[in-house]
Amino acid sequence: DSGVTQTPKHLITATGQRVTLRCSPRSGDLSVYWYQQSLDQGLQFLIQYYNGEERAKGNILERFSAQQFPDLHSELNLSSLELGDSALYFCASSVDEGAGETQYFGPGTRLLVL
């Protein structure tokens, strides 16, 4: 158990809908990262937050957004969902900003868009 929690574990929804994925980092970790894992694209970095501020952006679509709250938990919002958004979404956390650090991954949220 990494200490990172994600909810829900599974999510099934329809195209065009909006969902929110939630992540609680390990106690004391200031950085939260979001990744998308799909069969064709592999594991793609989406976005990083550090102590409430956006730190780095990867291959995140404009339909997706995220935020980190004062208690350091984070939410990833996915809107206008398409079939291709079906994937495993992972959250990870690290102690500090990220340079040279271990990232601790949560168990993931499996999203299925029908």
Place this chain on the structure above:
Amino acid sequence: SQQGEEDPQALSIQEGENATMNCSYKTSINNLQWYRQNSGRGLVHLILIRSNEREKHSGRLRVTLDTSKKSSSLLITASRAADTASYFCATERAGSYQLTFGKGTKLSVIP
């Protein structure tokens, strides 16, 4: 785009044998990390090697890094059935905090 490319894509060995997985990358890096993922579950950090290091050991794991060839290898010695998983290399590019993952090597260890 993928920074790291693992090779082979899949590897099947007998329990007790050694498993070697390779990773190649394209740009200058601060460090390279190896992660393991059991089917459909979260990734688990195995080992980090910095750009100024050439070799690192952790238990049955041995990682090498050749920055001139932009490549790394992960060796698992005396493999066990419980080592069956996918193994990913991840690179932290110079000047960046984010990790870029390869597509992974799927290792099967047959009892």
